[in-house]
Amino acid sequence: MKLTGFYGQTVKRFLHLEHEPVSLITRSLRNAEIAVTETRDDAPVPRSSGEMGLQDAYVVSLKLNDYPNCEIWERGNTIKTDIRAGATYVYDMKKDPRFFINKPFHSLHFYLPRSSLDGIAEQSAAPRVAELPSQLGVGHDDPVIRHIGGALLQALRRPAEANQLFIDYMMLAFATHAAQAYGGLRWGVKVSRGGLAPWQLKRAYEKLDADLGGTLSLQQLAAEFGLSASYFSRAFRASTGLLPHQCLLHQRVKVAMQLMTLRDLPLSEIAIAVGFANQSHFTKVFSAQVGVSPATWRRGSLGTGESEN
Structure with a gap:
């Protein structure tokens, strides 16, 4: 599968945003692009989202507002669920997830390619990280993601003040946490x-x-x-x-x-x-x-x- 990322223009098209959102990007693991993007639309036009693009990658989404009765589907399966502010949701881009946009939304999306997870396992002398759980509509109470997300939100809103070392460190912390908390990463060496x-x-x-x-x-x-x-x-x-x-x-x-x-x-x-x-x-x-x-x-x-x- 061709990796095209989930940030910048890709996110703009997926959510039908008026302007391209700001993204922060790091390439600290196997030169794989890990990115984070804040998205918000307080008055969206009701319609289906676009396509994420089939990729061997995940989108880890921290929701910043409630989105009740959200209609979401992938591979022909459709559910309606209440999305809660502060919860973290994992989407597998290989499954082509989409949802119906009909309410204000505000989220922080982390783009996490499989190659970056492999890079973490390699550096840790650990077995390959398992597939991340991506059950439709299932959110996770993850205080670590909320903490990392809060720090990166400040950098996204004032990107000129964020040095690359800070961005790289926070994104590496995010990827490592995702590999451990959701992929079962176990350190192979002390x-x-x-x-x-x-x-x-x-x-x-x-x-x-x-x-x-x-x-x-x-x-x-x-x-x-x-x-x-x-x-x-x-x-x-x-x-x-x-x-x-x-x-x-x-x-x-x-x-x-x-x-x-x-x-x-x-x-x-x-x-x-x-x-x-x-x-x-x-x-x-x-x-x-x-x-x-x-x-x-x-x-x-x-x-x-x-x-x-």
């Missing part, structure tokens, strides 16, 4: 709790410092040391107490502090120079880490009462 060697940690910091804009993917960073993305994330956290995307934000703030000692450089320019989307994003991250705003910190550092912008 997960190492060891950290990176000093030279590896030094090199990792150098790579992060050289890419404050956050374009470097987790897979690319891990490949520097011949490690999988999941193993590298665990080892990096064991060494630093931080995940790679969190460390990137700390490095940005560290460099910003150095630049703020230059009295004539505006905060708006510093924000862009160290990789933040804008001054507002910079202020939010800086304040969370340091406890005061950049302007307040700068006044204290320079010993001046002048306002900063």
